Amino acid sequence: MVPRPFRLRQVRRETSDTFTLELEPADSAEGFCFRAGQFNMLYVFGVGEIPISISGNPANPRVLTHTTREVGTVTKAMGKLRRGDVIGVRGPFGTPWPIEQAEGADVVIVAGGIGLAPLRSALYHLLAQRDRYGKIVLLYGTRTPGDILYRRELQRWRAQFDLEVHITVDRALSGWRGNVGVVTSLIPRAPFDARNTVALVCGPEIMMRFAVLELQRRGVPPSHIYVSLERNMKCGVGVCGHCQLAPFFVCKDGPVFSYDKVQHLLEKREI
Amino acid sequence: MRTLETVLAEHPFFAGLEQRYLQIIVGCATNVVFEKGQIIFREGEEADRFYLIRQGRVALEVHAAGIGTLTIQTLDAGDILGWSWLVPPYRWHFDARAVELTRAIALDGECLRRKCEEDHDLGYELLKRFAEIITQRLQATRLQLLDVYGAEGHTSRRGGT
Numbered sequence: 001m002v003p004r005p006f007r008l009r010q011v012r013r014e015t016s017d018t019f020t021l022e023l024e025p026a027d028s029a030e031g032f033c034f035r036a037g038q039f040n041m042l043y044v045f046g047v048g049e050i051p052i053s054i055s056g057n058p059a060n061p062r063v064l065t066h067t068t069r070e071v072g073t074v075t076k077a078m079g080k081l082r083r084g085d086v087i088g089v090r091g092p093f094g095t096p097w098p099i100e101q102a103e104g105a106d107v108v109i110v111a112g113g114i115g116l117a118p119l120r121s122a123l124y125h126l127l128a129q130r131d132r133y134g135k136i137v138l139l140y141g142t143r144t145p146g147d148i149l150y151r152r153e154l155q156r157w158r159a160q161f162d163l164e165v166h167i168t169v170d171r172a173l174s175g176w177r178g179n180v181g182v183v184t185s186l187i188p189r190a191p192f193d194a195r196n197t198v199a200l201v202c203g204p205e206i207m208m209r210f211a212v213l214e215l216q217r218r219g220v221p222p223s224h225i226y227v228s229l230e231r232n233m234k235c236g237v238g239v240c241g242h243c244q245l246a247p248f249f250v251c252k253d254g255p256v257f258s259y260d261k262v263q264h265l266l267e268k269r270e271i
Numbered sequence: 272m273r274t275l276e277t278v279l280a281e282h283p284f285f286a287g288l289e290q291r292y293l294q295i296i297v298g299c300a301t302n303v304v305f306e307k308g309q310i311i312f313r314e315g316e317e318a319d320r321f322y323l324i325r326q327g328r329v330a331l332e333v334h335a336a337g338i339g340t341l342t343i344q345t346l347d348a349g350d351i352l353g354w355s356w357l358v359p360p361y362r363w364h365f366d367a368r369a370v371e372l373t374r375a376i377a378l379d380g381e382c383l384r385r386k387c388e389e390d391h392d393l394g395y396e397l398l399k400r401f402a403e404i405i406t407q408r409l410q411a412t413r414l415q416l417l418d419v420y421g422a423e424g425h426t427s428r429r430g431g432t
């Protein structure tokens with residue numbers, strides 16, 4: 001699959017090391033349809049290609065949105081791009097969040113750090129169809145208050161919709177009046193009916209493991225808990241085997257898996 | 272008006288505790304209110320009590336040279352503040368400050384220790400509850416120490432922000 005050229009129509013700094021790109025097709029007027037939870041392979045010409053989740057609104061195919069954290073060669077090069085620059089896009093790839101199946105249930109979203117990016121796409125959908133769901137609860141953890149993504153949008157959503165947002169940070173200077181503590185500590189008291197809940201979890205793998213434990217302690221069955229996994233990727237379409245996780249190719253069978261499918265793999269070392 | 276005993280019984284920490292124990296414990300309990308910003312206790316001071324938070328938020332703080340005051344944890348309604356009264360040398364390890372108007376029940380540590388010595392069944396009940404909380408906090412602290420969102424502390428690339 002050949003990358004399709006997309007032009008940057010906007011670059012927004014989110015935090016000191018994260019940024020959001022808004023892209024539009026450079027080759028035709030045809031929009032970009034995707035489902036919340038899917039990812040693209042983004043190609044910074046002359047540097048390299050990496051998998052990045054789509055963080056925008058699935059109902060708006062005219063704009064393709066990605067939020068990225070600068071960690072290495074490609075992400076740092078991507079962070080230097082400016083309005084009007086062109087990158088290559090292959091996708092959308094992978095499995096989506098099960099948001100249609102969650103209709104009628106409470107939805108608990110547990111996000112850590114940049115893990116909120118693919119979950120924001122799910123939130124756009126959930127809030128657009130608000131009356132089809134029970135409670136919607138977002139539990140979001142970051143390192144410090146300065147690392148909170150989409151701050152204004154979260155405030156607006158909280159004011160506008162029936163959405164519970166609980167944010168916690170791992171550490172803060174004493175001026176911060178919000179929660180301090182790990183994101184898993186928000187789970188025991190979050191308002192949802194564990195027997196009728198679908199949980200969507202994305203963040204560092206250790207955080208996800210502990211979050212899942214807490215969700216299970218609350219009584220959410222593993223088959224109702226969905227995690228988004230990450231492995232090194234190359235082809236993105238289940239051919240090269242780079243992203244293999246025992247019987248699965250994360251790019252094709254994931255990145256979103258129900259926890260009961262991958263539980264035994266995540267609890268093993270060195271897979 | 273709700274009695275102190277009812278309030279104790281409704282707090283998650285004492286959920287399911289036998290009535291006769293509640294009656295003993297209530298003798299060591301008083302209602303307290305802390306204004307926003309008020310220091311509840313300071314590191315190094317004698318830890319002679321613990322608190323059941325009923326409303327509000329409390330920050331546990333440490334002072335780090337060159338950085339300033341860091342909040343390492345916040346506690347909300349339903350949480351327990353302090354277990355240093357349980358173990359010698361009975362000194363607080365952190366500062367605790369009310370981030371907002373906070374209502375709590377203070378339990379006199381010495382009074383409670385005495386009652387636990389007199390009635391080991393009560394002591395065992397209380398220790399089980401504290402052990403659970405201490406374990407949860409230990410797990411949370413470990414996760415915090417891993418710095419999972421930091422550049423170094425992750426095993427997946429989404430260890431971000």
Ligand SMILES: Cc1cc2nc3c(=O)[nH]c(=O)nc-3n(C[C@H](O)[C@H](O)[C@H](O)COP(=O)(O)OP(=O)(O)OC[C@H]3O[C@@H](n4cnc5c(N)ncnc54)[C@H](O)[C@@H]3O)c2cc1C
Nearest residue numbers: 050051052053067068069071072073074075117230231428
């Ligand atoms: C399905 C999927 C969706 C993703 N979605 C997003 C997203 O929405 N936003 C986002 O910011 N990122 C996302 N990622 C992660 C992103 O793909 C990586 O951050 C990116 O590939 C890093 O490329 P790089 O060239 O910048 O870093 P590299 O040059 O490859 O690595 C640089 C440094 O980063 C650190 N690092 C990178 N990868 C790892 C690792 N696996 N383990 C430990 N340390 C590591 C190391 O310190 C390493 O030396 C996603 C990954 C997958 C698989």
Ligand code: FES
Nearest residue numbers: 234236240241251
């Ligand atoms: S990236 Fe090639 S098989 Fe998944």
